[in-house]
Amino acid sequence: MPRSRVASRPDDGPRPDPNRIPVTIHCDDPLTRAGLLSHLRGDPLLEPFDVSVGTVGGVAVVLAGRLDDLDVARLRRLALNKRIVLVVERMREPELLRALDSGVTAIVLRSDATPERLAAAVRAAARGDRDLPSDLLGQLVDAVNRMRRESADGLLPGSQQLTDRELDVLRLLADGWETRAIAAKLAYSERTVKNVLAGLNARFRLRNRTHAVAYAFREGYL
Incomplete structure (x- = not known):
């Protein structure tokens, strides 16, 4: 009597070794x-x-x-x-x-x-x-130091405190998450996450996401 054959599924394939x-x-x-x-x-x-x-x-x-x-x-x-x-x-x-x-x-x-x-x-x-x-590590240190000087020179009076929402977004941003993933994790819309980042950049005169994360680390928020 012939053996029954199990149809292969699309997700069949090599399975990673859990020890590697x-x-x-x-x-x-x-x-x-x-x-x-x-x-x-x-x-x-x-x-x-x-x-x-x-x-x-x-x-x-x-x-x-x-x-x-x-x-x-x-x-x-x-x-x-x-x-x-x-x-x-x-x-x-x-x-x-x-x-x-x-x-x-x-x-x-x-x-x-x-x-x-x-x-x-x-x-x-x-x-x-x-x-x-x-050499790239040296470039990164120089960039962070420059960002520190620029942010210290350009902060707006009375605007240093970060909100809980801003901190939540920055923590995930620091872990390498992108906008869509951050929105899904925090149950926000992508537009809300983009608005949070835009608000941070405007309040602290930051140039981009890397600058925002560097500022949060320097100030002890992360």
Whole structure:
């Protein structure tokens, strides 16, 4: 009597090992993607998958050239449920701030992307630790110090106190959440979240989300 066969379901596929960190590779060039997979397969703590595997959570390794709008949109989408390691050729301060604002946890320069360096960045990202090259870390410190001076010079009298709603939004923003996810988490509309951020920027003369988070950290709110 023939065995009955169970029809496969669309969600059938590799299941991540709960004792290892699932890692997906996001790269348009198949040869480079294969190289990144090979780099990471040597680490016993990591379980790398091709991007076609729809794992939830874990770490996404994203290769980008110049950080354009499409790259930023992809980073923000991935940051909804993954930590992100960004691999880039080089990065200037505006691109660095934009990357961090998009939810990137760790950055590796392609010239430094040995198997050991890449695996270390993935492990750091999985822990939620910031991992930046030393020169980019210096750029970030300089940017935060400049923001501190500018915000101290530009604060409006009597406007220093943050509301509970503003604090709720900033806490999630600091964790890398984007507008839609923040709205869903707090049961607000996206327009409300955008209005909260716009109000913060106007009251404290802040330039962007990164500046807002840096200000909140400096003032001890986060």
